[in-house]
Amino acid sequence: MKKAAALLLALVMCMSILLPVSALAETDVQKAIAEAAKMSWDELLAKAKEEIGDNKFMIYSNTSQIEENTFTEKTGIAFEDRLPTDSEVYEVLTQEVGNGVYGADVYLLQDCFMLTNLAIASGWLENYMPEEYKDVINEEDQNPLAAIYLNRVFIYNDGGDKEAKPYKNVWQFTEPEFKGTEFKNPMTEKSSLNFLISMTSEKWQAKLAEAYKNYYGKEWVSTGEFQNISYEWIYKFLMNCSFVAKDSTIAKDIAEGAKGSVGLFVFSKLRSVDATNLTVCANDGIEGFAGLMYPIYAQVAANAKYPYTACLYINYLLSEEGYGKIWGSKMGTYSVNNNVTVSENAKTYGDQPLSFWKDCLVFEDPAHVQNVYFEALDLINEWCASKK
Amino acid sequence: MKKSEETGQKRLGNLLYAVKSYFSVQANVLIVVFAVLLLILTVYPMFSVLRSSMTVGKMEAMRYNTLFHTKLSEGDFTLLNFQSLLSNQVTFWKPLWNSLRMSAYASIIAILVGGTFAFLITRTDISFKKFFSSVFIFPYIMPSWTLALVWKNVFANSQVGSGVVGMLESLTGLCVPGWVVYGIFPCSLVMGIHYAPFAYILIGGTLRNMDANLEEAATILQSSRWRILRKITIPIVMPALFSTVLLVFSSTMASYAVPVFVGSPGNFFVLSTQLSALYNNMTTKGQAFVMTIVLILFGVMLLGINTWFTGKRKSFTTVTGKSGQVSYIKLGKANAVISVVLAVVLFLIAIFPIISFALESMIDSHGNYSTLTLKYWLSREDIGGFAVNAGPGILFNGRIWTALWGSIRLSLIVSLIVGTCGILIGYAVARKRGTKLAGLVSGLAFFPYLVPSMAFGAIFLAVSTRLTFLRGTLLLLIIVGAIKYLPFASRSGTNSMMQLSGEIEEAAVIVGASWPKRMLRVLFPIQKSSFISGYLLPFVSCMRELSLFVLLTNSGTLITTLLSYFDEKAVAQMSNGINLLIVIIVLIVNFTVNKLTGASIDKGVGGN
Amino acid sequence: MPRILLKNVTKQWGKFIGVNDLNLEIEDGSFITLLGSSGCGKTTTLRMIAGLETPTKGEILFDDKVMFSSEKNINIPPAKREVGFLFQNYALWPHMTVTQNISFGLETLKWKKADINERVAEMLKIMRIEQFAERYPAELSGGQQQRVAIARTLAPKPRVLFMDEPLSNLDAKLRGEMRTELKRLHKSTGSTFVYVTHDQLEAMTLSTKICLMNEGALQQYAPPLEVYNRPANLFVADFVGNPSMNIVDARAKKTAAKTAEVDFLGKKALFRANEDFELKSDTVCLGVRPEFIPISENGDLEGVAYSTLPAGMETTVKIQVGETILSSVVFGAIDYETDAKIRFGIAGSGILLFDKASGKLTASGSVSFE
Secondary structure, eight states, rough: OHHHHHHHHHHHHHHOOOOOOOSHHHHHHHHHHHHHSSSHHHHHHHHHHHHHHTEEEEEEEEEEEOOSSSHHHOOOOOOOOOOOOOTTHHHHHHHHOOOOOOOSSSEEEEOOIIIIIIITTOOOOOOOOGGGTTBBBBBGBBTTTTTEEEEEEEEOOOOOOTTTOOBBBBGGGGSSSOOEEEEOOTTTTTTHHHHHHHSHHHHHHHHHHHHHHHHHHOOOOOOOSSHHHHHHHHHHHHHHHHHHSSSHHHHHHHSSSSSTTTEEEEGGGGGGGGOOEEEEHHHOOOOOOOOEEEEEEEEEEOOSSSHHHOOOOOOHSHHHHHHHEEEEEEEEEESTTTOOOOOHHHHTOOOOOHHHHHHEEEEHHHHHHHHHHHHHHHHHHHHTTOOO | OOOHHHHHHHHHHHHHHHHHHHHHSHHHHHHHHHHHHHHHHHHHHHHHHHHHHHBBBHHHHHHHHHOOOOOOOTTOOOOOHHHHHHOOOIIIHHHHHHHHHHHHHHHHHHHHHOOOOHHHHHHHHTHHHHHHHHHHHHHHHHHHHHHHHHHHHOOOOTTTTTOOOOOHHHHHHOOOOOOHHSSHHHHHHHHHHHHHHHHHHHHHHHHHHHHHHHHHHHHHHHHOOHHHIIIIHHHHHHHHHHHHHHHHHHHHHHHHIIIIIIIIIGGGHHHHHHHHHHHTSSSTHHHHHHHHHHHHHHHHHHHHHHEEEETTTOOSOOOOSOOOOOOOOTTTHHHHHHHEEOOOOOIIIIIIIHHHHHTTTTTTTOOOOOBBOOHHHOSSSBTTTTBBTOOEEEEEEEEHHHHHHHHHHHHHHHHHHHHHHHHHHHHHHHTTTTSSHHHHHHHHHHHGGGGGGGHHHHHHHHHHSSSSHHHHHHHHHHHHHHHHHHHHHHHHHHHHHHHHHHHHHHHHTTTTTTTHHIIIIHHHHHHHHHHHHHHHHHHHHTTTTTTTTTTTTTTSSHHHHHHHHHHHHOOOHHHHHHHEEEEHHHHHHHHHHHHHHHOTTTTSSSSO | OOOOEEEEEEEEETTEEEEEEEEEEOOOTTTEEOOOSTSSSSSHHHHHTTTTTSSSSEEEEEEEEEEEEEETTTOOOOOGEEEEEEEETOEEESOOHHHHHHHHHHHHHTTTTTHHHHHHHHHHHHTOOGTTTTTOOOOOOOHHHHHHHHHHHHTTOOSSEEESSSTTTTTTHHHHHHHHHHHHHHHHHEEEEEESOOHHHHHHHOSEEEEETTTTEEEEEEEEHHHHOOOOBBHHHHHHHEEEEEEEEEEEEOOOEEEEEETTTTTEEEOOOOOOOOOOEEEEEEEOGGGGGOOOOOSSSEEEEEEEEOOSSEEEEEEEEEEEEEEEEESOOOOOOOEEEEEEOOSSSOEEEEETTBBBBBEEEEEEEE
């Protein structure tokens, strides 16, 4: 009984005491990042080794593909990782960095809106952009720094017939005739959500209008029901599609499904199914767009314990070697480093270089998302919930 | 002056004496300790939920400021979360209605399936009792979504969705309509079957301990079987039925995976899917907490009905000890038919998923059985191919073994703590039956059940950022697991303690047995099987829990977090293999406990 | 009205034999007690007759209707046997009030509502529990629960009433009262009562016939006084009667058709039987009821007072003779100093002679000393 009472007392005491612990002062991390940005790989490696000693640094990653062996093999620096999902990571950031508690050094995360408005605006994450890559990374990817791009594309089951090309226009997916496109619920999948929001920009309104004209043979005229043509597509698509929980499930469903069944899912999942009968719509030259593309950002925690090491790791991700070892042979993963090309293996699945996708995929559009986020979010949420 | 001082001292003395004598009774000490402990451990999360629902976060402020032109800033008090959510027909009321329907159906199904099964096992001479009884709990041991997956694999057909041809169609050419494959029907059914073992354990336990004379008395009075069931058996197992409804209803309300697997594709959305949608967006998180409150309120309401019902004048506690002379109903010719039907159903819901896990972990290309291989289990080198970085085969994969051990260790510790607390709570509540404190403790002990795992994990993440010594430690996981699973153990502990009359303990008091000795040598052995199920249930649940722990630990620490890693990497063979491992380990533990102690999850009710 | 017949009824659980080859005829309107110590198979027998337990072998008939037959594969369910059963622990339904408990059986029989109410009221009155009509069993004392249980059992007017140690949970005074009630009930209902008890006094006072069992086998089936006066064997002799019968080892030699010379307690005596008998061996036991050992100055035998137990109305005196301790019951209160010399005799014609090896009763008669 005494023990129980003691435990109780301890608990009461603990709960009432706040113990904010901060690792390095904010400025130190910023200083380290600024220095690191100018260093060469070897200089940075030396600095990181000095800083970390035998300790491990921590990565919170949205993707599990981060490599354990190759970075450690190359540098002798070990790390641990945690895999909070796209939205969990912001809860973690709020609780940890927001409270000055050290959690991780490197964050690999998605969702431009949350990143900018929550994490960066609050000063929880710091951007590291090595000068050596300034010329090979597009400017829009430099701040915040994106490490890789991932895509979700319309893929269908061709039933063995590679010439049929049943999907020629993105408006088809809104027609009852083609009901049941498998898609991850945008309310739980941030890249899906941002895709729909990004699509409402003028650029994609124009593309959709053109595709509309070609498909229906007439100009799109607003019925007043929707703000613009993009919203009409979104509404009709949401009503027409079928929500499936996981990308791997969609891939499996389509691979084993009937001829003509189609899904909008992560390209890289193709590797886990029998892809013989799968065709990527983009390669058939679909009108409108063929899917979406979104970046995975790499950031240093504002309270990182090992800022140099964090920079070293991000530097590694940007390098041809690093990308090659981690993602090199996979389809659907693209380095922001323009020197990196799509692997031969990926090409056999119908993969294309980033430049190809720029024209036919809706890229996450931070500026536009920023402008219309809340209105669009509420509409989409309501439409999703009212699906029949 | 002196006199009043004396009386003052005397009063103090009397008070001290009263306090001292109150605490000299073990049950009093326990009830007070647990009341305080539970108040802290449950009120804190509740307080967090309430606070989060009424204050705006940074992103919520941005949302309201943009949409409603308010001038809120982070941390401000607001009722906008309530307003936005409760005024929305589509995102709140409809899913709520769906949730309620689904939970009600699931409860009915669980009771019908589990109750019928319990009746067959405890009251008839059906064959293979032991086997049936141990297999029947498989659906609960396995994560609920496995059954959803099986459902889909069996009933999917070319007329529905992407047109994947399921087993039924490929075998018989039969295409079931879409509502059978996706929607409220499969959701309710899968949840009902998943929780049917609950019904079996609770109802069967009461049936086992119920004096068979009660039914025989009615038989002698020429009642038909059906009338006895209706008028005697069911009313007497009513408390167990209510407990089952309480658990199944709240669990189903909070269940997420199954509605996502077989509900959403049929455009069937429930509160939990909606909750997750809101929760996973920092701009709508507050509304998710409002939803959590709604979930909790429903739970509290059920709990209230339950307490009101069992607290009524007609006491059910006169269920006297076991009757030695249970005469089984002779099924006669029906025996074979019922056994076969039962065997087929059990095969489908319990054995088939395991076989399919095993198969899926052994084929290289999904659906292509000519690519059978054992490399995902036995390869000593990295598997390679598309399973890049997956490491060696499961049996030689250091990460998997580390994570597995992590899960087993956590589950063992959690179940030991929780099971023991459950018995102690049961003891204290049973001895102090009818007092306010007992009601408080049994209510509070159930409370963690009502908070969705997702929110529970987030609350303790916040706790750990304040109590930094807890961060990332096993201790934190243990505390969270222990609180979350306490309801299971305290239910089973209370139920079994309630069935023991106080005299049994008093008999031991008379001969001078100390309190620990009375617990260990008298009370525990009598209700051993149901107590041990109080240990096993948290173990099982903890072994396969993900959402509770995912925010609190590294991906390699627990087998479930590692499983989601393999899932994310889309190495389906490995994830299926790991699932199989989890199920097998739980079965082995159940089996070992059975062999060593003679008790098991199911044993208390059937078998033998 | 039924006559119950048990033919070669056996109940086995694995290798354990609960009831062994039991033959029993229960006449209509009788009050039969199944008597024996716990585990003797009496409750099992009762439950088999009621249909709650299935015999392994044998036949059970009510009148000439077969209720159970292992050969013919007949097993009428208990509900169809139209019997009443009173359980040891009453088995009152905890979720029903007293009234609901009593009316339950009547509802099953589809009685009219008015008839049910009338019958319930009648039963409440007979059992004197009117004031508890709306209470739940948990709110009643043991004796009250007992009355409710009896009321519930009797309400449908069963032709046969089975009772399984119904009084064992009551205190002594209540038990005495209930005995009286039961005997009156038996008379007033005219039903057949089959009653299980381990209390020989209950069996003696209540029943028209006692069926004494031991280890699953029938020992004696006879009216109480016959069981008392002419126990079939040593077990019965020892089981029935309080204080128990004095059983003394003796040697016997037949001297005439109805007489034998017996040698016991160091004395020779002449045993005069009431009927012809045959001696199987010379090793016998003499059974002497305590009331047949009068204490008097001129008694033939001598011993010392081992202990005296006065109970007011009568006194039990334990007399030590050599290694043997005899019980004697005398009217009135007397007290002996421990180890005081006592002279006593053996009187009456109810002295029993048993064959020691088989334990069977050989003859009854009187004993006289030379």
